[in-house]
Amino acid sequence: MARTIPSQRIYLDNAATTPLCAESRQAMLPWLEQGYGNPSSLHQEGRKAKDAIDSAREVLSNDLGCLFAEVLFTSGGTESANLAIVGTALNHVGSSRNRILLGASEHHCVINTESTLRALGFQVEFLPVDGQARVDIQALSDKLSEDVLLVSTMHANNELGTIQPIREIADIVHGQGSMLHTDAVQSFHAPGQNWKVSDLDADLVTMSAHKIYGPKGAGAIYIRAGVKLKPLVVGGGQEREMRGGTENVAAIAGFAAAVALARPNSDPIQSAREALISELANLGAIATVIDRSNVLSGHAHVRFPDIDAETMLIVLDRLGLSASSGAACSSGSIEPSHVLEACGYSAEESKYGLRFSFGRDATAALAHDAIQIVQSAVDQIRSRKD
Numbered sequence: 187m188a189r190t191i192p193s194q195r196i197y198l199d200n201a202a203t204t205p206l207c208a209e210s211r212q213a214m215l216p217w218l219e220q221g222y223g224n225p226s227s228l229h230q231e232g233r234k235a236k237d238a239i240d241s242a243r244e245v246l247s248n249d250l251g252c253l254f255a256e257v258l259f260t261s262g263g264t265e266s267a268n269l270a271i272v273g274t275a276l277n278h279v280g281s282s283r284n285r286i287l288l289g290a291s292e293h294h295c296v297i298n299t300e301s302t303l304r305a306l307g308f309q310v311e312f313l314p315v316d317g318q319a320r321v322d323i324q325a326l327s328d329k330l331s332e333d334v335l336l337v338s339t340m341h342a343n344n345e346l347g348t349i350q351p352i353r354e355i356a357d358i359v360h361g362q363g364s365m366l367h368t369d370a371v372q373s374f375h376a377p378g379q380n381w382k383v384s385d386l387d388a389d390l391v392t393m394s395a396h397k398i399y400g401p402k403g404a405g406a407i408y409i410r411a412g413v414k415l416k417p418l419v420v421g422g423g424q425e426r427e428m429r430g431g432t433e434n435v436a437a438i439a440g441f442a443a444a445v446a447l448a449r450p451n452s453d454p455i456q457s458a459r460e461a462l463i464s465e466l467a468n469l470g471a472i473a474t475v476i477d478r479s480n481v482l483s484g485h486a487h488v489r490f491p492d493i494d495a496e497t498m499l500i501v502l503d504r505l506g507l508s509a510s511s512g513a514a515c516s517s518g519s520i521e522p523s524h525v526l527e528a529c530g531y532s533a534e535e536s537k538y539g540l541r542f543s544f545g546r547d548a549t550a551a552l553a554h555d556a557i558q559i560v561q562s563a564v565d566q567i568r569s570r571k572d
């Protein structure tokens with residue numbers, strides 16, 4: 187059946203990255219042009235750059251509801267999570283707390299710390315999750331004991347968008363005197379998410395700028411006062427000796443500008459997401475998360491039982507729609523999603539997951555156009571099979 191394909195490309199991969207907003211761009215320009223001072227220099231140019239970083243830290247600490255000194259800037263969510271987990275481990279090498287628990291459906295920046303942690307002498311165990319990538323609370327309680335140093339589990343899952351009860355998890359973890367890191371890259375400033383660090387009660391919280399319309403290459407870590415880490419990058423003592431290297435002043439200023447923006451209303455985003463999911467169901471797609479009351483508003487995760495994600499994404503891209511699946515490997519082909527595998531899907535089924543993630547520009551019209559494209563893609567793929 188002939189369908190009308192919208193002339194504009196549609197970007198539904200906002201969970202992977204978002205476009206730079208005008209406010210961030212504006213905030214970055216002075217530090218890319220005339221504001222070239224090194225923040226560690228004592229002269230005027232240096233002091234101005236240092237002031238810009240301090241102002242940005244003020245914005246983030248106010249936003250997170252924490253102390254100024256509890257926020258450090260990094261190059262992004264990956265470095266922040268590495269610092270949270272490996273930095274904590276480095277500070278406790280040889281301690282009687284020699285076990286670290288990682289959620290099985292974490293982002294690779296958490297999962298892939300395993301080999302380093304083992305090399306440092308820690309025992310690493312993966313926490314099972316339910317069918318929606320939420321940590322099994324009973325398994326967490328069973329695994330926790332006085333020898334657990336750290337638990338790392340994310341606030342919201344990047345593939346499914348499911349939000350975890352981090353406060354409840356924090357209570358359980360702290361009950362054994364262990365520490366909690368939560369990767370909040372997906373939930374930080376997501377539409378409808380207005381948390382402060384006290385709401386999560388984690389000891390370490392990690393964030394990234396490019397998921398919230400800020401620049402790539404900037405992130406932050408909240409380190410609760412009193413929590414001790416060792417740096418992964420040593421050098422000139424920047425970021426309170428926790429991260430050596432001259433700071434990326436422009437990116438930090440751009441990050442703060444994105445944080446300072448008013449949080450968007452999640453209702454239109456959620457309506458667009460729901461419209462898409464219900465139309466896709468008419469085409470035979472199965473929603474991975476049925477009860478979406480505790481899911482980030484922009485995430486739509488589905489599977490077409492007869493169409494693998496790679497085929498679908500290639501056709502969608504050709505028709506003008508950008509979406510994604512699980513992890514894309516360096517060759518560009520689709521690997522089975524470790525998130526879906528952790529949720530109990532077979533390796534084969536885990537190649538069928540599709541993620542459409544709406545951004546702040548979501549409208550009913552955008553969802554309608556996206557549906558037209560997905561319908562055309564499904565028609566094309568199925569007609570080839572006939």
Ligand SMILES: Cc1ncc(COP(=O)(O)O)c(C=O)c1O
Pocket residue numbers: 201202261262263264265293295340342343344369371372393394395396403404405
């Ligand atoms: C949940 C989660 N954690 C961490 C990261 C990594 O963040 P960055 O790209 O800033 O290194 C991402 C980005 O995909 C993510 O979705």
